[in-house]
Amino acid sequence: MSWIGGKKALRELIVRLFPLYYERYIEVFGGGGWVLFHKPPGNDFEVYNDFNGLLVNLYRCVRDKPEELMEALRYVLNAREDFDRIRSALARDSPASDVQRAAWFYQLIRYSYASGLTSFGSQPHDMRSNFPLIEQAHRRLAKVVIENKDFEKLLRQYDRPVSFFYLDPPYHATEGYYQNIGEDGFTEADHIRLRDALMRIEGKFLLSYNDDAFVRGLYDRPGIYLMETTRINNIKQRYDNGAQFPELLIANYDLRERSRAIPSQMTLFDWNGGEAIG
DSSP states (O other), X not given: OOOTTOOTTTHHHHHHTSOSOOSEEEESSOTTOHHHHHSOOOSSEEEEEOSOHHHHHHHHHHHHOHHHHHHHHTTOOOOHHHHHHHHHHHHXXXXXXXXXXXXXXXXXXXXXXXXXXXXXXXXXXXXXXXXXXXHHHHHHTTTOEEEOOOHHHHHHHHOOTTEXXXXXXXXXXXGGGGGGGTOOXXXXXXXXXXXXXXXXXXXXXXXXXXXOHHHHHHTOOTTOEEEEEEEEOGGGTTTSTTOEEEEEEEESSOTTHHXXXXXXXOOGGGGTTEEEEO
């Protein structure tokens, strides 16, 4: 599902950089779930979390009530008037069932410009064409715990030596975008609070961030590993084809541990997307 800050472009590299061993996988800023859905399901205990209650409700309905959700979406209209009405209803917190709210929110995501939820920008689209994706997501989420918690509370709740946290927080200096999707924004103090919380955990973490001086300064700590990588900058593609966006992958374990232990599964070409530091 398209979502602000989604990790579609980097998900293969990210999954290849997972630690060799863990028993709990916790996706702290779940968003569109690109990494979770790309990650092969295994025997590990899996948690999806997001602070956006509308998004969490949507995924819970996909997991628990897919037939009802698809029925609510079957005859929706792709029209600006309906988009504005639904957006207003959600903003007012109008009374509605969990399935109806999930259907409304899915319409906003699908029909808004760049999935930003604020302006109508959709091309003609039959919502029923998304039903196979909803069914696939339902099967994938069957055993996934879905939470709606602040990241600090979530880290405390699920931290164990065998826990692995993947985090894709709002990027530094872009936090205002998240106010458009029903969240209160992510302040500089929150970035520091996240760093401090991660420094206290017993488990392992892998963190995706934009590459800037503030972020590098936050994680300039002993035992922290950085990897530089890039992805296509979708926002600039219209006027600068091929523009890249620099990113940092940050972890409290050696990002090369999997390739060193299982060299036959990775080649030099697999590392084209990132350069390890330290």
